[in-house]
Amino acid sequence: MLKRERHELIMRQINLHNRVLTTDLVDLLQVSEDTIRRDLQVLCDEQKLLKVHGGALSRSYQSAYDDNAIYAREAKICIAKKTISLIKDGMVILTGGGTTIIELVKQLPVNLKATFFTISPFVAIELAKYDGIEVILIGGIFSKNSKVTFGGHVISQLAGINADLCLMGTSAIHPESGITDTDWEINQLKKAMFQCARKVAILCISEKLNIALRLKVTGLENITHLITELSPAEHCLAAYRGKGLNIL
Amino acid sequence: MLKRERHELIMRQINLHNRVLTTDLVDLLQVSEDTIRRDLQVLCDEQKLLKVHGGALSRSYQSAYDDNAIYAREAKICIAKKTISLIKDGMVILTGGGTTIIELVKQLPVNLKATFFTISPFVAIELAKYDGIEVILIGGIFSKNSKVTFGGHVISQLAGINADLCLMGTSAIHPESGITDTDWEINQLKKAMFQCARKVAILCISEKLNIALRLKVTGLENITHLITELSPAEHCLAAYRGKGLNIL
DNA sequence: GAGAATCAGGCAGAAACCCGCATAAATGCG
DNA sequence: CGCATTTATGCGGGTTTCTGCCTGATTCTC
Numbered sequence: 204m205l206k207r208e209r210h211e212l213i214m215r216q217i218n219l220h221n222r223v224l225t226t227d228l229v230d231l232l233q234v235s236e237d238t239i240r241r242d243l244q245v246l247c248d249e250q251k252l253l254k255v256h257g258g259a260l261s262r263s264y265q266s267a268y269d270d271n272a273i274y275a276r277e278a279k280i281c282i283a284k285k286t287i288s289l290i291k292d293g294m295v296i297l298t299g300g301g302t303t304i305i306e307l308v309k310q311l312p313v314n315l316k317a318t319f320f321t322i323s324p325f326v327a328i329e330l331a332k333y334d335g336i337e338v339i340l341i342g343g344i345f346s347k348n349s350k351v352t353f354g355g356h357v358i359s360q361l362a363g364i365n366a367d368l369c370l371m372g373t374s375a376i377h378p379e380s381g382i383t384d385t386d387w388e389i390n391q392l393k394k395a396m397f398q399c400a401r402k403v404a405i406l407c408i409s410e411k412l413n414i415a416l417r418l419k420v421t422g423l424e425n426i427t428h429l430i431t432e433l434s435p436a437e438h439c440l441a442a443y444r445g446k447g448l449n450i451l
Numbered sequence: 452m453l454k455r456e457r458h459e460l461i462m463r464q465i466n467l468h469n470r471v472l473t474t475d476l477v478d479l480l481q482v483s484e485d486t487i488r489r490d491l492q493v494l495c496d497e498q499k500l501l502k503v504h505g506g507a508l509s510r511s512y513q514s515a516y517d518d519n520a521i522y523a524r525e526a527k528i529c530i531a532k533k534t535i536s537l538i539k540d541g542m543v544i545l546t547g548g549g550t551t552i553i554e555l556v557k558q559l560p561v562n563l564k565a566t567f568f569t570i571s572p573f574v575a576i577e578l579a580k581y582d583g584i585e586v587i588l589i590g591g592i593f594s595k596n597s598k599v600t601f602g603g604h605v606i607s608q609l610a611g612i613n614a615d616l617c618l619m620g621t622s623a624i625h626p627e628s629g630i631t632d633t634d635w636e637i638n639q640l641k642k643a644m645f646q647c648a649r650k651v652a653i654l655c656i657s658e659k660l661n662i663a664l665r666l667k668v669t670g671l672e673n674i675t676h677l678i679t680e681l682s683p684a685e686h687c688l689a690a691y692r693g694k695g696l697n698i699l
Numbered sequence: 700g701a702g703a704a705t706c707a708g709g710c711a712g713a714a715a716c717c718c719g720c721a722t723a724a725a726t727g728c729g
Numbered sequence: 730c731g732c733a734t735t736t737a738t739g740c741g742g743g744t745t746t747c748t749g750c751c752t753g754a755t756t757c758t759c
Contacts, residue, residue: 206737222456225715235739240716255455256746257715324572324588331595340572340600342590342608347467347579352588360590454747473705483749488706504705504756 209242217252217261224258250410278408278432279303283310285430285451292316294367297399298326300351301372303406305329320364322351353388358395369400373407378442380415381422393420404428457490465500465509467580472506526656526680527551531558533678533699537652540564542615545647546574548599549620551654553577568612570599601636606643617648621655626690628663629670641668652676
């Protein structure tokens with residue numbers, strides 16, 4: 204078996220189960236433990252997974268419990284500052300949830316006059332601190348995992364919204380696979396949100412680049428802007444620019 | 452199971468319930484008590500949680516819990532405990548916002564199975580920590596003053612709800628004037644909420660008794676229960692009992 | 700203050716890890 | 730094709746990490 208082939212299979216296991224044991228891989232791929240360990244080492248160096256004692260974990264899985272530790276806060280503030288250049292007085296803006304969006308809200312200019320629709324109570328609370336911003340919270344079933352409202356009622360309300368800009372975090376983006384996720388309900392929700400706005404900007408820290416998860420939300424053709432903490436000239440963003448996205 | 456995986460699961464439990472017992476984790480993760488204790492130790496060293504005798508606490512809870520800032524907190528907890536006697540498994544409950552309601556939510560039994568509709572994002576977030584509770588956040592314009600959603604859209608959604616119990620704080624109650632308030636929009640909102648439930652309980656610390664404000668929300672005939680921190684036998688509650696309210 | 704629960708530290712076996720080395724496979728070049 | 734070079738793999742042995750058990754100390758509860 205080719206080394207490259209093994210790597211593919213390992214990544215498939217990771218994306219499928221979010222985790223994998225070294226010993227299981229030994230069994231599955233019929234090579235020595237050392238080989239597996241070396242494979243995991245290079246995949247870890249390539250930021251494809253997270254090596255831990257006994258095996259490896261999915262990189263995006265890890266982000267699940269960042270919410271109070273404010274993971275990669277510096278990067279998120281950097282993203283926020285870039286995003287602000289897209290926001291003008293008078294705009295109607297639709298946002299998702301997540302720590303990246305929260306950081307953005309905290310960085311908004313104090314005098315901004317705008318209307319924000321959001322599915323995240325946290326974002327709504329943060330937005331409410333600005334006098335000039337009108338906040339509309341879209342109601343529905345409240346997801347314990349994602350901390351946003353979701354379900355049919357949310358989607359039908361979204362259908363009536365016509366925003367200038369949609370701002371969304373994501374757990375994975377890939378040049379070919381586009382935006383992907385692991386939760387079907389949230390998936391449906393994001394699809395609906397992308398339909399509501401003329402411009403759609405994805406806010407995403409660099410470690411979530413070039414990752415594909417199981418469920419496809421949308422291809423890159425429906426995204427207009429990609430905002431990361433990296434310089435737009437950065438090599439690893441070239442593939443996205445090639446797809447017609449504006450890179451900030 | 453990988454060590455890192457265990458840490459993730461422990462943090463999830465913490466974020467969900469704000470606290471966790473060592474013995475519960477032993478049961479959940481199927482490892483020895485020593486292992487759990489060591490895990491808690493490293494997570495504590497990493498500032499991810501707060502280790503205490505017998506288990507661990509959420510760090511953010513701790514900071515959110517310095518709320519001696521919450522006025523008359525003792526009284527509100529007392530009110531919460533009385534209110535719980537009204538709540539049974541399977542109920543559909545509609546709540547308003549305010550610190551009294553938040554305290555109530557924090558005191559709910561962990562195994563409660565119920566459906567909550569609420570207009571307060573803060574209440575929704577707090578409710579979401581209970582596995583057995585389905586939370587529906589009613590969407591609309593988000594009021595910067597009252598920190599609840601309001602407006603025509605909220606009221607029209609309320610019209611479709613038929614709850615067993617409506618729990619509401621209030622800023623004033625009076626034997627003759629009933630429930631009164633100062634804000635016209637919130638006024639309209641509360642009127643609509645009172646229409647949605649078979650039973651309506653007012654949660655109210657004693658110092659708000661016997662006060663009338665400018666705008667009338669409803670007379671006492673639409674209220675079924677009054678819950679204060681005082682003993683039901685207390686003299687100053689007699690006038691309300693005379694109006695047919697159940698006093699707890 | 701007694702008894703139970705919880706905790707901290709040390710110990711040992713097992714598992715996982717890392718490193719160097721030798722062999723095998725692949726690659727490049729004349 | 731033959732041979733040198735590079736790369737990949739497996740193995741052995743020493744090291745580290747993890748986990749459960751044990752013991753004595755501490756804390757909690759009644």
